[in-house]
Amino acid sequence: MNPSVNHPGSGSDSINASSAQAPAPILFRTSTPESEFHAAIFSRVFNHRRPSFSSSSPNYPVRLPFGYCKPVTISDVLSCVAVANAENKRISIRSGGHSWACWSVRHCAILLDMIDFEGGIESVRWEPERGEGVVSCSSAVTSAQLNQFLERGQRVFPGGHCPDVGLGGFLLQGGMGWNCKNWGWACEYMVGVDVVTAEGEVLHCSETQNEDLFFAARGAGPGFPAIVTRFYLGTLPLPPMWQSLYFFDIANFKDVLEWMIKLCPTASPTLEIVLVSAFVPQSSTTPTLTAVFTSFAPSYSDALAALTSIHDSLPCTPSSSPDHPNRFCQPTSLPEEYAAQLAGNAAPGFRTRSDNAYLSSNLSPPQVASVLEPAFSTLPTKQSTALWFAMNPTSRRELKGGMALSMQSDHYFSVYAVWEEEMNDERCDEWVRGVFDKLEEDEGTLVGSYLGDADFQFRQVGWRFWGEKERGRLEEVRKRWDSKGRVCGFLRGDEAVDGGVKSVELK
């Protein structure tokens, strides 16, 4: 495919990306009013700390995209790829816009915004010939939208906790979704993907077709060397949900975390177990701990038994207030939990920076509590949070083979610095950097990192996201399918330095 192109800057605001009906136009930066281009480029981007179009400083990396398109059909995607090849530009992709460091806004790239692809939410359909409960959808469909569709068939997909995370970014990096501790990684439910490659081939990938791309689709994250146009996903029977929730004073951090870690090996395998530090309410002067136990057991009696054994072993008296009461075995649902997640997230307009680590499963509960206490108790702003997410027993079983995803441990730890004013950028950066620099000093504490909460502008892509074998294979797959680096890979701090086209090596 090599459609005729009005060269950007030649006076035309757009070109038709597809010669078929309803073509999707490409907006070019050089020939589109800046405010219009800016609005398009940053539509649905969660983080309001954004790359700049016009200045360069460590806080404002320059990323000048080449163009923007909202493909609706495969033919539109193919045309964008052809334009990128003809113009020697790159392709970046947006599904839900929730990557923390805004991975989809890239230097010298045509941004494919998948929001309208095949009708967005209308693209979701059952795939009965592929197996019971198998569903497929395009990549900008969100966790909440997919689960709303599945509810009609009494099924559920272990999508992200936040309702508006796009399945595209979430699944490609592995997907630490609801009940990941027990249900496993979301990408383990992937049974196939349709893709358009950097050379413009349309392929289906599965365990038996184009296996190397299917390997990469389950864990390469933004290093996936093609454009996913459809995911095929297994689902689970929809269970009822119950929840216990306890607030604790931050002074009890060590007791609470040690208790939660010790619970995991014997707790019911129907419980999701999470500890969060946050200012609750925001007027409080110290962070509060919230221990959340969410049951996905099939019946109330099972949930009650699982949550009673937790309740009976509380390590200290929880604190609570009329506005934030403790809960014991209360009914809940995914829609309610999604609403709670949205309420807990920073309001639109906030700036964020995240980072994360898997802590060694060999650490004792007191060691884990000791290394995490500083982060949990020194949050830099009233909107910031720190999180410990129990992964045992998922972390104790062999991961399904043939996936790039290969890193996990019993303890997932992440921080989300959130702030409003630009003047706090440096202070919040320093806080995040300080937390992880300190952890790295203690040899044997960190074993790896999850792409989903990573920010490559501050910590480069290294071995830590995959096992050595999987990292090597991923590099081979990227070289084979996109030797020129046409599809933007991992964001680097020096994005704009050499025109944006990068080597495909995972340095």
Ligand SMILES: Cc1cc2nc3c(=O)[nH]c(=O)nc-3n(C[C@H](O)[C@H](O)[C@H](O)COP(=O)(O)OP(=O)(O)OC[C@H]3O[C@@H](n4cnc5c(N)ncnc54)[C@H](O)[C@@H]3O)c2cc1C
């Ligand atoms: C509020 C919030 C809550 C979160 N909660 C969770 C959670 O519970 N669990 C979890 O695991 N993560 C979570 N995350 C992290 C989130 O999953 C990742 O940031 C993910 O990359 C976001 O996906 P997206 O499609 O929304 O982002 P986008 O920024 O649109 O996409 C990220 C990158 O993925 C790649 N990509 C996306 N779509 C395609 C495609 N169709 N083809 C090829 N490449 C593609 C591109 O490289 C793109 O730049 C959360 C993030 C936020 C902001």
